[in-house]
Amino acid sequence: MLVLAQISDLHLDGTPRASERARRVTERxxxxxxxxxxxxxxxxxxxxxxxxxxxxxxxxxxxxxxxxLPFPVLTCxxxxxxxxxxxxxxxxxxxxxGPVNRAHRIGGAAxxxxxxxxxxxxxxxxxxTTYAWIEAExxxxxxxxxxxxxFHHPPVALHHPLPDRYPLGRPGRLARLxxxxxxxVALITGHAHSPAATSFAGRPLxxxxxxxxxxxxxxxxxxxxxxxxxxxxxxxxxxxxxRLTTHFRTV
Numbered sequence: 261m262l263v264l265a266q267i268s269d270l271h272l273d274g275t276p277r278a279s280e281r282a283r284r285v286t287e288r289x290x291x292x293x294x295x296x297x298x299x300x301x302x303x304x305x306x307x308x309x310x311x312x313x314x315x316x317x318x319x320x321x322x323x324x325x326x327x328x329l330p331f332p333v334l335t336c337x338x339x340x341x342x343x344x345x346x347x348x349x350x351x352x353x354x355x356x357x358g359p360v361n362r363a364h365r366i367g368g369a370a371x372x373x374x375x376x377x378x379x380x381x382x383x384x385x386x387x388x389t390t391y392a393w394i395e396a397e398x399x400x401x402x403x404x405x406x407x408x409x410x411f412h413h414p415p416v417a418l419h420h421p422l423p424d425r426y427p428l429g430r431p432g433r434l435a436r437l438x439x440x441x442x443x444x445v446a447l448i449t450g451h452a453h454s455p456a457a458t459s460f461a462g463r464p465l466x467x468x469x470x471x472x473x474x475x476x477x478x479x480x481x482x483x484x485x486x487x488x489x490x491x492x493x494x495x496x497x498x499x500x501x502x503r504l505t506t507h508f509r510t511v
Contacts, residue, residue, distance in 0.1 A: 261280040262498040265289055266409075268450025269470035272316050273307035273339065274489025279316065281471050285491045286320050288487030288511045289329060296331050296365045296495075298440070300451035301484070302468055305350065310342075314349035324352055334364050334372040338412035339426065340449060341383045343375070356380075359390050363397045369406045369498060372397055376411040376428055384413025385429040391437065397442055398437040406502045407441075410448040414467055419500050420477055422484060423452040435461035446504045448496065453485075455492055455508040466506045468494045 267289075270282045273278055301321065306313035306409030322331045333477065337360050346353035346479070349359075350368060359375035372394060376384035386394075413428035415435075429432065430451075431509075438444055438461040446464040453470030469492025473485040490510035497505045 261400045261500060263296050264293075264371075264496040264498070265296050265298055265299050265446055266302060266367075266448060266468040266494040266496060267471055268302040268412075268468040269304040269338070269453055269472055270301070270317065270484070271304055271307040271470075271472040274310075274312065274316075278307070278472055281491050282317075282320050283355065285328070285471055285493055285511050286322075288493070290327075297451055298334055298364070298371070299329060299331045300371070300410050300448060300468075301333065301335040302448060303336055303509070304340040304450065305335065305338070308342060309345050311345045311349040314345055316349050321416060324417075332364065332366065332372050334362065334371060334410070336360065336362070336411055337375050337377045339377050341377055341378065343377070344472060359387060359393075361390055361393045369407050369408060370397070370401055371410060374409060374411040376413045378429075381396070382426040383429055384411070386411065386429065386434060391433070394437065398443060401443065405443060406445045406498060407443045407446055408446055408498070408504075409447060412449060412451050414451060414456075414465065415447070416458060416465060417455055418452050418454065418458075418467065420452070420454070420475060421477065422456075427449070429453045431447050431460070437465055445498070445502045446496075455507060464504050466494065466496060466504070468492070468509060
């Protein structure tokens, strides 16, 4: 059994409010009494893409300059993130502008953290470089290894005009990949600032809640951002039959 925590959309911007909310959830994760195999951070880590914002994120997440979390921290960019600063200040790598894609093997599963950001745009896309990388990573796996794809932009409508205005582009391209690749057992995204569970191309699609604020759905009121909502996180459990169960929590 694999247990993955997920947080998303920290939008660190140098303000005490954003810092406090991010600190609140990382402290909860650090204090968990039970085993968690990894933490997924699914984009919009920074609000403006500044190096200082990633330096703060690196310290909060225990990646660089702060106390380490007791499990691996796996990240991918969102539409507010800037690839060069993300690489330099968050990952400690040389700045570069290409997609930030990373593969990880955790507890017998493969986690592909994919870059769905489009520089200079709010909508998302998995470009051809990223699709080629996914195919190569899948080809290198042993038969029977379950795969989770994580990226920022959901590929389906979530029934709110804000996230639905900036979805993952070319969803048919992703659907064709899933049709050919049964080892991909689920998709995990962020971006919507609203915990959600749905499906895409016959696979579970789980959308993590936002740390910085929660989206009010149209029937919940006209104010889009609920800035007073509790900080959200998710726990995804992949069992030995490769079935994914998700639990949402607030802090």
